[in-house]
Amino acid sequence: MLFHDRTEAASQLIAALPQRIGPEWIVLGIPRGGVPIAAAVARHLGAPLDVVVVRKVGAPGNPEVALAAVTGPDPSQRVDNAALRRSLGLGGQQVEAIAREEVAEVARRSKTFADARPPLSLKGRHVLIVDDGAATGTTLAAAVRAVRDQGAIEIVAALPVALSHGLDPLRGLGIEVICPHPSEPLAAVGQAYTIFDQVPDATVTETLRGSLRP
Template sequence: MDRQYFSNRAEAGVELAEALRNKLSPGAVAIGIPRGGVVVALEVARRLGALLDTLAVKKIGAPFNEELAVAAVTEEGDVAIEEEVASFYGLSRESIMAEAARHVEQLRRRGMLYRSGREPIDVSGKVVAVVDDGLATGTTMAAALMTLRRHRPARLIAAAPVASATAVSKIGQLADEVVCPYVEEEFYAVGEFYRDFSQVSDEVVVRALAGRL
């Protein structure tokens, strides 16, 4: 069965912007999770007059299965752990936190690279939409929401063009609202919903955030 809903991330961003139209006003902040989420967030920001920013997040894969997320960590050190996956692989919370800590400095440097050296936008008191190109497990989104929540936004929205029902349920416990045009019970990979799901380069992220894309 053909499950492709979007030609590419830009088209997905246009559709997501429509879903967010009554929720984000000029002055709100769209934070794209790199790298693909930044391309989607760019379209949201353009159409709704929102500010565009990013937050570097890294998925930590399970042993011998890097595609299966056991945790995710942000550039500010917040860690979301998939407890069931960790238990299955016999991984302690301490070992996961130690592994996550090893990546924080690199993520900070990457975040600064993406923002061309500027500090992140102050989201305190603002409506914030955290945007990714899709949510399979929702682990990276969960970590991002943990970080943004600490900065006390007025409202924290998790947004993606497509997501698994499992991810939406999980993320709903961390966000004030989840906005997702397509929620799927059967979900194998985000890429199955895009005709073009080619990798996004760091250069594209930098250009998008600098307003040169």
């Protein structure tokens, strides 16, 4: 185990942040597990906190493995795990059909969190995207694309741990990646934590309500 829990993971991540990242940045947590870590980072920086809602599209027969990731209302607008898609012999329309359920969940969560507090504008802002780990990197890549589409002028991704090839989809995206443990030989992100409990929607909404606003 690398971390006792997300609190310890956040401490290691904070220690790895470059000094140029400060209170003028917006910190975005990926719900739900990335939000407690993002909240700790935002408190440390004195920066505002928000979320970027992304959902993993699990592979048929192995839902823990990301076949794709979606961030919005259109299942055709997604980031695919191209190597896995090819190995399963799936076409784009087949992945789109599998993704529809997760698109609906993105819409539900987005409304839930927006009802708790209106989302921040990212246009012209420096944005730090935070998650609790990356297995394939597909979810983070989708989050980066969504944030870029909203007009952020600089994006940095920060996460405590990534599995062996978990950062590969972020290469070539033109962003900085901060990860204290970037290539761990683990079968799942949860294996890096002694305590890796589920984070409910209610915790995310409470965290958003109590966080700093610009």
